[in-house]
Amino acid sequence: MRWVVPEAEHMAEGTLGCQGCGGALSMRLVLKELGKDTVAVLPACCWSIIDGPWPVHALDIPVLHTAFETAAVVATGVKAAKEIQGKDTTVVAWAGDGGTFDIGLQALSGAAERNEDIVFICYDNEAYMNTGIQRSSSTPTGTWTTTTPDQRPEARPKKDIMGIIAAHRIPYAATATAAYPEDLERKVRAAMAIKGGMRFLHLLSVCPPGWKMEADQAIEVMRRAVRTKVFPLYEIRNGREYTITRWPDDLPLEDYFSLQGRFKTLLEDEAMLELVRGNVEERWQILLDRHQRSHPELAGAE
Amino acid sequence: MPERLLLTGNHAAAYGAMLSKAEVISAYPITPQTMIVELLSELTASGRMPAKFITVESEHSAMAACVGASSAGARAYTATSGQGLALMHEMLHWAVGARLPIVLTNVSRAMAPGWSIWCDQNDILSQRDVGWMMLFAESVQEAQDFIIWMYRVAEQVFLPGMVGMDAFILSHTAEPLIVHDQDAVDAYLPKFEPLYDLDPAQPRAYGGLVNRDHYFELRYKIYENMDRAGQLLVEAGEEFGDVLGHKYTPLEGYLLDDAEYVFVSAGAMTSNVRQAVRDMREKGIKAGLLRVIAFRPFPIDGIRSILAGRRKVAVLDRNMSAGHSGIFAEEIRSALLGQPDAPPVYGYIVGIGGRDVRVETAMDICDDVLVREEPEMALFVGVKGLPIGPLRKDASIRPLQPLEVMR
Numbered sequence: 001m002r003w004v005v006p007e008a009e010h011m012a013e014g015t016l017g018c019q020g021c022g023g024a025l026s027m028r029l030v031l032k033e034l035g036k037d038t039v040a041v042l043p044a045c046c047w048s049i050i051d052g053p054w055p056v057h058a059l060d061i062p063v064l065h066t067a068f069e070t071a072a073v074v075a076t077g078v079k080a081a082k083e084i085q086g087k088d089t090t091v092v093a094w095a096g097d098g099g100t101f102d103i104g105l106q107a108l109s110g111a112a113e114r115n116e117d118i119v120f121i122c123y124d125n126e127a128y129m130n131t132g133i134q135r136s137s138s139t140p141t142g143t144w145t146t147t148t149p150d151q152r153p154e155a156r157p158k159k160d161i162m163g164i165i166a167a168h169r170i171p172y173a174a175t176a177t178a179a180y181p182e183d184l185e186r187k188v189r190a191a192m193a194i195k196g197g198m199r200f201l202h203l204l205s206v207c208p209p210g211w212k213m214e215a216d217q218a219i220e221v222m223r224r225a226v227r228t229k230v231f232p233l234y235e236i237r238n239g240r241e242y243t244i245t246r247w248p249d250d251l252p253l254e255d256y257f258s259l260q261g262r263f264k265t266l267l268e269d270e271a272m273l274e275l276v277r278g279n280v281e282e283r284w285q286i287l288l289d290r291h292q293r294s295h296p297e298l299a300g301a302e
Numbered sequence: 303m304p305e306r307l308l309l310t311g312n313h314a315a316a317y318g319a320m321l322s323k324a325e326v327i328s329a330y331p332i333t334p335q336t337m338i339v340e341l342l343s344e345l346t347a348s349g350r351m352p353a354k355f356i357t358v359e360s361e362h363s364a365m366a367a368c369v370g371a372s373s374a375g376a377r378a379y380t381a382t383s384g385q386g387l388a389l390m391h392e393m394l395h396w397a398v399g400a401r402l403p404i405v406l407t408n409v410s411r412a413m414a415p416g417w418s419i420w421c422d423q424n425d426i427l428s429q430r431d432v433g434w435m436m437l438f439a440e441s442v443q444e445a446q447d448f449i450i451w452m453y454r455v456a457e458q459v460f461l462p463g464m465v466g467m468d469a470f471i472l473s474h475t476a477e478p479l480i481v482h483d484q485d486a487v488d489a490y491l492p493k494f495e496p497l498y499d500l501d502p503a504q505p506r507a508y509g510g511l512v513n514r515d516h517y518f519e520l521r522y523k524i525y526e527n528m529d530r531a532g533q534l535l536v537e538a539g540e541e542f543g544d545v546l547g548h549k550y551t552p553l554e555g556y557l558l559d560d561a562e563y564v565f566v567s568a569g570a571m572t573s574n575v576r577q578a579v580r581d582m583r584e585k586g587i588k589a590g591l592l593r594v595i596a597f598r599p600f601p602i603d604g605i606r607s608i609l610a611g612r613r614k615v616a617v618l619d620r621n622m623s624a625g626h627s628g629i630f631a632e633e634i635r636s637a638l639l640g641q642p643d644a645p646p647v648y649g650y651i652v653g654i655g656g657r658d659v660r661v662e663t664a665m666d667i668c669d670d671v672l673v674r675e676e677p678e679m680a681l682f683v684g685v686k687g688l689p690i691g692p693l694r695k696d697a698s699i700r701p702l703q704p705l706e707v708m709r
Contacts, residue, residue: 077370
């Protein structure tokens with residue numbers, strides 16, 4: 001029989017990841033489905049460290065480290081060589097939020113627009129964690145980081161990377177998190193099933209030191225992000241067809257924020273909390289509307 | 303059979319990449335390099351060249367795609383110019399550190415601002431210390447052949463190489479070109495055999511963290527291989543003659559035997575300097591020409607032996623390192639320092655931003671160097687309103703204003 005989460009392991013038991021690292025767990029789970037015939041391209045990110053310094057290497061696939069802004073295009077180059085050589089190897093670009101939302105966005109947009117035959121995976125821990133917790137354009141409103149200190153927490157909403165990716169009309173894009181491994185594995189399988197074009201996965205990846213929380217709450221906090229609609233789970237086919245894959249419940253936002261020290265100031269600021277609540281609800285309604293328009297046959301079912 | 307065509311330097315470069323059987327090409331258009339990209343697009347689209355062409359969104363990505371393709375074992379090529387080469391800078395370093403024998407053509411263009419599409423060599427020379435081999439082409443034939451010559455050496459030392467070609471003067475000038483027989487090029491340049499190719503059966507990590515125990519040795523090996531490339535360029539240049547009919551060398555001399563005054567030049571303007579040297583000879587001046595073809599590795603020994611004992615050396619630099627001198631002059635002075643019979647080196651800065659360097663310009667330099675007593679670091683040729691000479695002494699540069707606290 002085949003388990004929903006395959007038994008195969010392509011990551012060593014020891015890595016340099018912090019306790020409770022969502023990025024390390026995400027890699028372990030994703031590789032189970034990507035399989036052995038895979039090459040990973042890693043720009044500067046936590047995984048530059050997690051994999052280990054030479055001669056240590058935590059994965060049993062080849063890894064090509066590259067410059068911060070180049071994950072998507074280096075993966076494109078690797079894939080071009082594999083194609084010329086007649087090989088069907090899967091090439092995955094594995095980047096953090098900085099290497100995806102910020103410095104990596106130009107190369108990512110180029111690869112997406114050209115519909116390159118690669119899988120781009122962003123493990124998103126919502127700040128520059130490898131350099132010691134500085135804001136990125138993925139950092140949500142009201143968050144503490146070392147460059148958005150308590151006196152001036154993050155004022156702007158998290159960049160809508162999925163909207164940007166959808167606008168490129170690539171065959172497949174999805175959000176997922178290691179807290180729901182069955183959903184994650186199914187989406188990796190779906191991405192693998194669509195060859196010949198660009199696939200994008202956006203994984204919310206907890207960072208206990210950066211989020212100022214207990215490592216043993218890592219899975220719980222990612223679950224609550226989904227349950228509170230902060231990070232809905234869905235997929236987008238061809239940039240148009242939206243499908244919500246896990247329905248949130250009525251868990252209050254505060255139950256997500258209160259597990260994390262990075263939201264301490266936000267929880268004390270009623271006005272900002274209301275702003276965030278409004279943003280989360282607005283984004284959810286937009287997503288819900290797109291889901292319903294994509295699935296008219298399900299009207300009234302939810 | 304070799305074919306004889308009338309082509310521009312840009313189209314010759316595209317033919318050079320095709321004859322080299324580059325497998326992955328990734329490039330971004332920039333004047334005056336664009337014709338290379340256009341012709342390679344046609345050649346790959348028509349199937350005449352069985353390569354993957356990636357139309358990336360920037361030069362930085364063009365080099366990054368080459369890094370990916372070369373890491374996976376493909377022969378990779380790109381072409382750029384000026385601002386594009388500058389944007390690539392980070393990935394030029396990456397190609398060296400990762401030991402990838404990528405070859406690129408740089409059509410030398412002056413850096414902005416002000417916007418200029420015209421020729422000078424500050425773009426390519428700004429990449430001097432990155433660790434790429436560098437050749438300077440003078441003719442359309444060389445714009446093609448140097449790519450093939452460069453791959454031959456690059457794939458031995460696992461270092462990348464760039465071929466410099468001057469904007470418009472060479473890139474857009476049509477000359478007769480011998481397009482070599484493909485079988486002959488294949489015999490000269492066999493299929494690339496990478497040491498590593500990102501094979502999932504060999505799950506290694508490439509380019510990750512190295513601590514202080516290892517990095518220095520990695521860089522030492524880069525230096526060592528660059529040094530070795532000097533001799534390989536000589537050997538591969540001779541092979542080129544044997545197999546493809548024209549021998550190439552890192553340095554090229556003209557009328558040097560009894561020359562007392564040696565003019566040093568690189569790139570397309572050398573043709574005019576050569577004509578000027580002929581004219582000087584007719585006037586009874588014992589002049590000769592030394593053309594620098596290989597800039598990295600710099601042919602130090604050859605330069606020392608060729609220039610030793612000459613009365614004067616005039617270096618024509620189509621570039622400048624503000625705060626020092628012309629860059630070729632700087633390199634040649636450094637090579638000659640402390641050598642017995644080292645001649646004085648007069649540095650002339652010419653042709654910045656595409657200003658013409660004519661036969662007459664070289665003759666004016668000849669007149670100047672014959673009578674000038676002190677070798678100067680930088681003598682400017684052709685700045686409006688100024689004679690040939692060092693920086694003006696009467697410039698009104700803003701002085702520091704006295705500070706309140708000092709009064």
